[in-house]
Amino acid sequence: MTASSTSRPSTRETPASSGKPAPQRRRDAANTRRLLLDAARRRFATQGYAATTVREIADEAGVNVALISRYFDSKEGLFEACLPTSVEEVGRAAGTVEDLTQIADTIARGAAESSAEGPHQIMLMLLLRPSGDERAERLRLGVLRGYSERLASAAGRPAADPGGDALMLRAQLVLALSLGMALLRSSTNLEPLASATAEDLAEPLRDLVNTALAGR
Amino acid sequence: MTASSTSRPSTRETPASSGKPAPQRRRDAANTRRLLLDAARRRFATQGYAATTVREIADEAGVNVALISRYFDSKEGLFEACLPTSVEEVGRAAGTVEDLTQIADTIARGAAESSAEGPHQIMLMLLLRPSGDERAERLRLGVLRGYSERLASAAGRPAADPGGDALMLRAQLVLALSLGMALLRSSTNLEPLASATAEDLAEPLRDLVNTALAGR
Amino acid sequence: MTASSTSRPSTRETPASSGKPAPQRRRDAANTRRLLLDAARRRFATQGYAATTVREIADEAGVNVALISRYFDSKEGLFEACLPTSVEEVGRAAGTVEDLTQIADTIARGAAESSAEGPHQIMLMLLLRPSGDERAERLRLGVLRGYSERLASAAGRPAADPGGDALMLRAQLVLALSLGMALLRSSTNLEPLASATAEDLAEPLRDLVNTALAGR
Amino acid sequence: MTASSTSRPSTRETPASSGKPAPQRRRDAANTRRLLLDAARRRFATQGYAATTVREIADEAGVNVALISRYFDSKEGLFEACLPTSVEEVGRAAGTVEDLTQIADTIARGAAESSAEGPHQIMLMLLLRPSGDERAERLRLGVLRGYSERLASAAGRPAADPGGDALMLRAQLVLALSLGMALLRSSTNLEPLASATAEDLAEPLRDLVNTALAGR
DNA sequence: TATGAATGAGAATTCATTCAT
DNA sequence: GATGAATGAATTCTCATTCAT
Secondary structure: OOOOOOOOHHHOOOOOOOOOOOOOOOOOHHHHHHHHHHHHHHHHHHHOOOOOOHHHHHHHHOOOOHHHHHHHOOHHHHHHHHHHHHHHHHHHHOOOOOOHHHHHHHHHHHHHHOOOOOHHHHHHHHHOOOOOOHHHHHHHHHHHHHHHHHHHHHOOOOOOOOOHHHHHHHHHHHHHHHHHHHHHHHHOOOOOHHHOOHHHHHHHHHHHHHHHHOOO | OOOOOOOOOOOOOOOOOOOOOOOOOOOOHHHHHHHHHHHHHHHHHHHOOOOOOHHHHHHHHOOOOHHHHHHHOOHHHHHHHHHHHHHHHHHHHOOOOOOHHHHHHHHHHHHHHOOOOOHHHHHHHHHOOOOOOHHHHHHHHHHHHHHHHHHHHHOOOOOOOOOHHHHHHHHHHHHHHHHHHHHHHHHOOOOOHHHOOHHHHHHHHHHHHHHHHOOO | OOOOOOOOOOOOOOOOOOOOOOOOOOOOHHHHHHHHHHHHHHHHHHHOOOOOOHHHHHHHHOOOOHHHHHHHOOHHHHHHHHHHHHHHHHHHHOOOOOOHHHHHHHHHHHHHHOOOOOHHHHHHHHHOOOOOOHHHHHHHHHHHHHHHHHHHHHOOOOOOOOOHHHHHHHHHHHHHHHHHHHHHHHHOOOOOHHHOOHHHHHHHHHHHHHHHHOOO | OOOOOOOOHHHOOOOOOOOOOOOOOOOOHHHHHHHHHHHHHHHHHHHOOOOOOHHHHHHHHOOOOHHHHHHHOOHHHHHHHHHHHHHHHHHHHOOOOOOHHHHHHHHHHHHHHOOOOOHHHHHHHHHOOOOOOHHHHHHHHHHHHHHHHHHHHHOOOOOOOOOHHHHHHHHHHHHHHHHHHHHHHHHOOOOOHHHOOHHHHHHHHHHHHHHHHOOO
């Protein structure tokens, strides 16, 4: 998870002639698009925008670089095209929170899977740095706001209530906790957190979510 | 013997008359180094390694780009030089945790200041992306481990106790919370968190830290 | 806070409208490679490695600089790529020495053409300066050794004979003479040598080659 | 012809803080000048003009880089300052040729010492590549012309005689031989030439010089 | 539709040189 | 006289992008 862009140039390979006889990707525009999008999301999420080259993405997708321009106009266009999909996924993942225990379990599961690639990576990518892009900014804020509102409302009291602001703040602390875990798991080997299973996390998270949202 | 290549650089003439009178930076090596280091930490922390150009850093520091090579050998060298300093600062910042209330307050203050620049930024930078650098990796892990150990021991029960691992996990959740807050505050306008003061955060954080570390 | 690298390259806009209609080099990779190689050999040979800029080479070849990286990876790679070709040419040029008179005539012709560009330049380039490159070193030595062995064997007595070493030394003096002439002709206006024709050189060279190799 | 300066950048060291407490070179202008000149001649001769950095020279001389500008105005100035000295040395070395045997022996000795540093290196440097510098050009030509004239006159018949041109050509072939040997010895390990002693060379060289200059 | 060749803009780094001390 | 700090102009290399096939 995480993302960033500190990746160093030590990884650069010879761009030269790879033995491939050119498999001649089956001329399927829709599929090619998807391949590119998937590869792009993975790369952007793990390396950050600046550290990712379009060639890497194309190679990972197994298609020709020029097709990025063709389908997405530019690297920037490809990046923007990544956003809605990610938002969607994240939304779906966090979709059905209804009571506090369920919330804690969802977070636990989300965190547990987050060492591999998954929606959470993308979410973090969305969080990491303005990117100068207005639209990305709005999307990002929307996702986070929606998520924290859902958490707050799951606490049983509507967000607009007296004390609503305090509740919302607490909901956002839960969000922060969730993000922080994903961040730590995805980018470090900090034990025991790094290899904790969803079950390991469930109990402490229930305590914390309860404390945060049950008003206590 | 021999050798040669005596061709002269006839193109490289005296760089002479440029309009600027050149403010002529106060010739103080130590200070220049520090200026560069500070600027670099800010930039790397906010934009990531790849997205930061050495020229930006030099401009922000108000010195000539070539001095980066002079003092740090390369962009990479400059990056590495940022690490120990940051580690140190973070260590100092988190230095004196003794009881749980104090921990919560420290986190609250840390988060509150984190929208501006501060040790937390740097800490996050450390977290964000392997960067391919072994040394950075070790430093990062060391900082995080040290921090979570301090939290665990502040809970009153030594980390090696029975249940030590569980306690450590809980300490790391507190760390995650702390990081998540800093992350959210520094990169979004998510209200009410974005403009919460240290006081606003104190109460909910005390609850959470207590829940996490007081066992219960 | 945080970091990342999603900052966009807002500065890098479409490079679009430049005045030139761009002659649009005939898209022929093999030919482009050769153009670069030829230009590089000329430049490296006449100016040396350090004094030659990749831009010069590219300009002389009439192609874009970036293609040097594309086809040869780096300036150094281009340099190394020059070696085998040169070795080959030199080998071919010096190919068929059989009797002493023929040797003298070959040297005379070689020297005569050496004011312009030709295999001899390249040969000299190979000779000049270690270049720190192991491979270049071996190639160079191989060429010279092969050449002097051929000279020695043309003298009629196998190199392994008693006196073989002495013969080889004499063969190498002939080689030295040959190189020295090429050197002088290519880099100075020393008359009458500078404008001597192959015929002018034939007689004295026959004398010298005979003296050197006919044992005498 | 050729020339080179193929030295690669692999040798670059960290310019950083060397432990030296600054020996504070005894403030002796004349001596500093000479130190710089000596170092410069060595470097220029072995690496070529372009591949030599002023810092290298200064370091080798053990003085501060800025003194190059102070005493010689520029790198180019330093290079030009190297020429007369070298010319002088070369002239002295080749000074007293009177009869053919002596010539051969002088060449043999010159070649024998040329694997180390010595006047011959410099001479070769002078030969290698125009260097774009008019003055260097003239000096170089002057040295070579003078040398070949001396050789011709040593042959006993004045250069202006009938057949003078032919004689001069032959003298220049001797010069070529001499240079070629120095070149080979200084830049390759071509055996047996590489380790031949002055005695080893004496006999064949006498033969060759006699053949070339004794008319016959 | 897909491919690989070609391009131009910039990024990091090197280096001769100039100042202030 | 000597030093080390600072500067600006290249130089090599990378990379997003456009074209021709």
